[in-house]
Amino acid sequence: MPGVEAVTEVVRSTVYCGPDRFPAQGVTPRGLGRTMDPKVTAGSLDAMGEDTVAVSRLAADTRKAAVGGTLPVTLGDGDTVTLRVVAVYEHGLGFGDLLLPVGVLAAHVDNPLASSVLVAGTATREELAAAAGPFPAVRILGRAELDAVRGAQAGSQAQVNYVAMGLIIAFTGIAVVNTLVMATTARRREFALLRLIGTTGRQVRAMLRWETLMVVLLSVGLGSAVAYATLAAYSAGMTGAARPYAPPLTYLGVVGAAALLAFVATALPARLALRADAAGAVGARE
Numbered sequence: 001m002p003g004v005e006a007v008t009e010v011v012r013s014t015v016y017c018g019p020d021r022f023p024a025q026g027v028t029p030r031g032l033g034r035t036m037d038p039k040v041t042a043g044s045l046d047a048m049g050e051d052t053v054a055v056s057r058l059a060a061d062t063r064k065a066a067v068g069g070t071l072p073v074t075l076g077d078g079d080t081v082t083l084r085v086v087a088v089y090e091h092g093l094g095f096g097d098l099l100l101p102v103g104v105l106a107a108h109v110d111n112p113l114a115s116s117v118l119v120a121g122t123a124t125r126e127e128l129a130a131a132a133g134p135f136p137a138v139r140i141l142g143r144a145e146l147d148a149v150r151g152a153q154a155g156s157q158a159q160v161n162y163v164a165m166g167l168i169i170a171f172t173g174i175a176v177v178n179t180l181v182m183a184t185t186a187r188r189r190e191f192a193l194l195r196l197i198g199t200t201g202r203q204v205r206a207m208l209r210w211e212t213l214m215v216v217l218l219s220v221g222l223g224s225a226v227a228y229a230t231l232a233a234y235s236a237g238m239t240g241a242a243r244p245y246a247p248p249l250t251y252l253g254v255v256g257a258a259a260l261l262a263f264v265a266t267a268l269p270a271r272l273a274l275r276a277d278a279a280g281a282v283g284a285r286e
Contacts, residue, residue: 001131003123006031009102009114016074017063022097024073026105035118038095043067043087045099053083054099056092058238060085073098075108093238169254173261180265184208188273195278205270212266216259 011026027036029048036045038054045054053073055065065071065085074080081104089095106112119128125140132138141149191204231244 001123001127003121003127004119005121006034006119008032008035008118010116010118011102011106011109011112011114012096013076013105013109015076015098015100015105017059017071017098020059020062022059024098024100024105025096026100026102029101031120032099034120036095036099038089038091038099040087040089043085045087047086048099048101049086050101050103051083052086052101054087054089055085056095056097057088057090058092059097060088073100075105076110077108079108173258176258177261177265180262181269184266184269185273188276191270191273192276192278192280195274201274204274205267208266208270209263212262216262219258219262220255 008028008031009026013024013026015022015024027048029050029052032048033045038045038056040054041057043054048054053071055063055071059065063071065088067085067088069085070082071085072080072082083100083104087099089099102114125142129140132140194204195201227246228244231246232242235244236242
């Protein structure tokens with residue numbers, strides 16, 4: 001129609017290259033550079049044809065693929081095709097690790113209908129809506145609306161992740177509190193002996209606070225190091241740069257909550273243990 005310069009159908013699937021599994025998108029080769037910008041670092045999307053493929057940097061590194069070479073791709077129904085690599089791009093997280101011709105991919109999936117159609121040109125939304133009139137289920141979205149929809153979807157997924165993370169932290173906190181309470185309560189004879197040789201209750205509690213502080217500092221250091229190493233490896237694999245990010249306020253909140261739990265789980269059992277008769281506690285059998 002007038003005012004439309006490029007149209008890109010998008011069909012999503014998952015493919016295999018050897019033993020490696022990659023998310024893929026089937027796209028219309030013609031005019032692809034007008035509707036997508038995956039940040040090409042080698043080759044060009046203009047060379048896309050019916051027997052070609054563009055790969056992300058991660059897929060290129062994994063399969064040792066380079067522009068001008070070939071890449072065997074096993075499609076959804078098990079058929080394998082050999083495609084020529086015409087481009088390597090950086091933004092594999094957003095565009096999938098492989099961009100295949102839509103005709104090649106759609107012929108080997110159970111649902112060949114495009115999940116979305118990207119349109120570039122000067123045509124207005126009203127003109128596009130009029131052209132899509134026979135298909136009432138089609139939604140015409142501008143760039144800002146599309147970003148809002150994707151942001152809402154990402155936000156919903158993030159909320160699910162936060163709930164799962166909260167449950168893990170809660171169970172971990174229960175385990176830590178239980179361990180500290182049991183360890184502190186088991187020392188009641190030691191506390192009683194200290195009191196019998198002249199140590200005051202305040203001094204015993206101060207000793208426990210220093211011990212807890214040392215445990216907290218050691219735990220925060222080791223926990224942060226393990227988390228950084230794990231996230232750095234994941235970041236390097238997904239983005240090519242070992243630069244994991246943790247929101248400072250969230251990190252401080254987790255550390256502060258853990259430290260508070262440690263001190264409370266030590267102080268309360270210690271106070272209860274110090275209330276017992278010292279002579280009776282020393283003579284009591286475990």
